[in-house]
Amino acid sequence: MTTTIPTTIQEQNNIEQSQQEVTIDQTAKMQAINVNAWFGSKQILKTVNLAVKPNTVTAIIGPSGCGKSTFLRCFNRMHELAPNAKMNGKILLDRENIYDRQTDPVQIRRRVGMVFQKPNPFPTMSIYDNVAAGLKLTGAKKGKQLDDIVKHSLEQATLWDEVKDDLKKSGTSISGGQQQRLCIARAIALQPEVILMDEPCSALDPIATAKIEKLVVDLKQDYTVVIVTHNMQQASRISDYTAFMYMGELAEFGETKQIFENPKNKLTENYITGVFG
């Protein structure tokens, strides 16, 4: 190791040099290739590569500030909405780069839905309209057809029985756990291919958390789920694959069982066993 402290530019050059030749994974639903991301001059992600298999739950774990939320937000082009946000690299959805110049982020976000850390149903809209909002934007579905999709989405989010008599009430009139399932129903209603979840249970109590966890496992029948979580037990319970991120880099990725039982990277082992975190 050299003793000189590299400047930011040199660091970035090193990053450029460390770009790997990545082959496109033909079986992946989504694939991140050499993704770098910045807020202003601070680099958050450093050459992250990850392939997400269809109809699986992929968990992204890691200590706070490791860039896992930022990484998730690159998957549906939400990252670029933040002020001073930059990114480069590719993210493929069905082998097509979502950052292509011709790609409309609006279309990407309809195919890749998102559930946020804090439940954020729309307070000015009824429960029904919260679910229907995305479909109403295009105006493609109306009347009975729309009713059916709203019902089906709420059923899939296991919320229908609890709210079927209160569909006219405000989206924020229900409990926090119900609100989060409403947000999941809102994402489902658009029939996305991938659902991204950014610590969806961190603001919820254990019972609500258990419901969401069960729901996530059910959802992989129809969707591909990528979930960021602080909770390692949660990751081991619900995910098929786990990615461990540390300081903006992907430290280790593999099947959940292997990551938790037989981690190859010392950092992963330390994190999972609670040496730091």
Add this chain to the structure above:
Amino acid sequence: MKSPTKPQKQTQKLVKHKITGDNLFKIFATIIAASALIILIITGYTLLKGSIPAIQNFGLNFFFGQQWNPVEGREIYGILPYILGTLVTSGIALLIGVPLSLGIAIFLVEMAPRSLRVPVSYIVELLAAVPSVIYGLWGIFVLRGWMVTYVETPLSKYLGWIPIFSGTPQGLDIFAAGVILAIMIIPTIASLSKEVLTAVPNSIREGAYSIGATKWEVIKRWVLSYGKSGIFAAVILGLGRAVGETMAVTMLIGNATGPSAMPHSLFQSGQTMASLIANGFMEATTGSLKLSTYLGVGLTLLIMSLIINVGAHLIMTRVFKVKGGAIE
């Protein structure tokens, strides 16, 4: 270190009504706070008492009459044209001012780069500090000419068959007064709306983007919808300013009196209640019917302002809070 000494139990007699600094401050603050209400009551009382002779003399015709005859012995004063003049000029101000103010607020909060947001907001707020007589001067020497050449003449030429665009444009008319009012209420409405839009939680925008809304849809269906009660309040405060605004209106409205002040066309001279008082109070001698009339106009203006403010408050709390159930 030794163990801390045990607190000694002290028995103390309760002293009632002891005047402490706290109590003094409380009394002082109460008086100060009450003075706002007292000033309003005294003002209202003075106006009411002073206007009784005129209202007794003319009855309902005081409010609904159009005549204005100051010749002593044959005095007739009806103030309907000025009530309508106030409403029409304020209405024009809102029609022009609200969309512009909202545009400014939306641009500043949703679109402007950060480096632009702060200086532009500051300049918009600074416009509220420009004295109204300066707006009036600018209105007479700059705006009037523009209005006649580029707005009023073409409008009367091509749309003159519509009653509200009839007449010969002079530039000292109801339309010009409405436009200057619009400019004057923009800083109020824009800066308050900006605060309202800034307060819309980012999580709502993110939620909307995540279901494939475009920027315009996010603003239209989510941001404005969330902020509507606040924006409504901002508009009402702007209306309050427009109704009472005096100097610039007096300089631009043409100051007609009597039936000719009835606002039939935008391009005729008119009169608002505020400008009527500003124009005539010097001539009103103590104890005259004319003074009583001016006080009656002042009373009507005060009541109108109170109704606007109280009504807006009621609408905001009742309609928006109860119906929405979620709008803070």
